[in-house]
Amino acid sequence: MEAGIVGLPNVGKSTLFNALTSSVAAQSANYPFCTIEPNEGIVSVPDSRLSRITEFIVPQKIIPASLKLVDIAGIVKGASEGEGLGNKFLSHIRQVDAIMQVVRCFEDPDVTHVSGNVDPIADIDTIETELVLADMQTLENALPKAEKTARSGDKEAKLRVAAIQKCNAHLESEQPLRTLELPEAEAAAISSYGLMTAKPILYVANVDENDLAGEHELVQRVRGHAQKTGAKVACVCAKLEAEIAELDEEDRAEMLSDVGLEEPSLNIIARETYRTLGLQSYFTAGEKEVRAWPVPIGSTAPQAAGVIHSDFERGFIRAEIYNLDDLEQYKTEKEIRAAGKLRVEGKSYIMQDGDICHFLFNV
Template identity: 80%
Template sequence: MEAGIVGLPNVGKSTLFNALTASQAAQSENYPFCTIEPNEGIVSVPDDRLTKITQYIVPQKVIPSALKLVDIAGIVKGASDGEGLGNKFLSHIRQVDAILQVVRCFEDPDVIHVSGNVDPVADIDTIETELVLADMQTLENALGKAQRTARSGDKEAKLRVSVIEKCNAHLESEQPLRTLSLTEAELAAISSYGLMTAKPILYIANVGEDDLEGKDPLVDKVRQHAKDSGADVVCVSAKLESEIAELDESDRDEMLSDVGLEEPALNSIARAAYKTLGLESFFTAGEKEVRAWPFAIGASAPQAAGVIHTDFESKFIRAEIYTLDDLEEYKAEKDIRQAGKLRVEGKGYIMQDGDICHFLINP
């Protein structure tokens, strides 16, 4: 699963991405930032449950869950018609699973806004309009083929035509597809189109260094917009975070204390992006490693096992599961087992956030 960072010019998008890069590179080898390409990287998702587990199970390594972030080319008005780097922007955003939009929520006469004035909701509308127009074009191109196939009596094609028309009507009302209720069958019918406004979104309010809690009225506007669209908001000073990320651990802790932060705001972004992607974590724990693994909310035990290795899903027999609460109460896995608290779950089990698991598979 991956999330794309988007934004207009001069809103702090690249500064934020570079801060994430520097922050991860400065951490220990168990928390790596892996650069895939100049604009892509893997970022770990901080989870204090890992620390709690290792109080009882001491491993050689601790490995957090991770997600892929993509710094997507900047967008300008008219991108849906190919303006600026519009085509590159659109092709990249079609490939990601969620959108992280950075919006500027601070005034600075030395940093000129592309529109001449700072208005984060207008920035949001600019990008959303381009994505709406691009999605309409995609669906219009797909409609003719779907209609021709539907004439032959193909049931799937008939459903596809119906869903395309339903989506187009929604887009024509200037509403993104993420606000349209579709059944699983309807979603499957259009899943191959990479519709951008159907992707979940997280708004990142880039605030001034003197407004780390996001009390500026500009941030309130973003929060209200996000509330109306069912999205979340995270506040961050990209400039401050980039400075913090370049420090060694002792200096970083001192600077965080000086500005009143318990942890870098980048950690909040990673966790919020994880949530936006619809992910939760299960854990595997042993002497070799304690590790968090991502799974899609609603995934079955075999599907979760497949995250570890693709063969594990088809070879799944059962899962042995306990919780952090069990571990904190009984102190050791063997004592959890002896107390009869180790649950045995089959193929129909739906994974819960925080499950600590052993998967048994066929050889």
């Protein structure tokens, strides 16, 4: 699964992307459309539970979960009608699973704002409007074919028509589709359309280095908007984080202490993006490696096993599971088993965040 970083030009998208992916590429110039093809990068998801596990199970290597980020060029008003290479940019957004929208919440006369003044809510509305218009166009183009097929009695086509009509009505009220609840069957019938306003979103407030906690009125306005639409907000000073990312570990710790941060804000961004994608982690732990595996929330044990290898899912027999509290109490898997705390779970088991697992399978 992957998340796309979007925003108006010059809000700090590429600076944030480069910092998140520890890119050594030069920072983008202060010009709109400096990123035309989307850059892609893999980001590790920091998880303190990994180091806690390795206090008791010492591995040869530690592997955190990771996610894929796509840096998508700045969107401008009129993108849904092709302005500013809009069609190309929108096609990139259709392909991702979640959206990270960077909104500028800092004043800087040296960094030009595309609309002339800093207003994060206006920026959010600009992009949301373009995505709403693009989704409406997608649905309007799809409706005639769906109606024609539905007239032949095709059940899935009838579901598709019903879903399109509901979605169009919702979009006409200027509401994103992520705030519309559709029956599961109807949602599945239109899932191939890549509707952009249906994707979960995380607002990333790019703040000034003197407002790392995001107390400025501009950030509060973003939080208010997010609360109304069921979205989350994370704060980051992309410029500062880019500087921190370039330091070695010792200097990084010193700089974090100097600015009053316990960890880089990028860690928080990575974890919030992970949650926005609807992911949670389970762990495998042994002498070879301790590893966090990403799995969609609500996945069954066989589905989780399939993340490791498709054979694990195909030949799934059972899972042996314990949790970190058990490990910290009993110190070894042997003692966990002796205490009766090692659970045996079957095919219907729903994975819980933080499960430590052994999968038994036979192909």
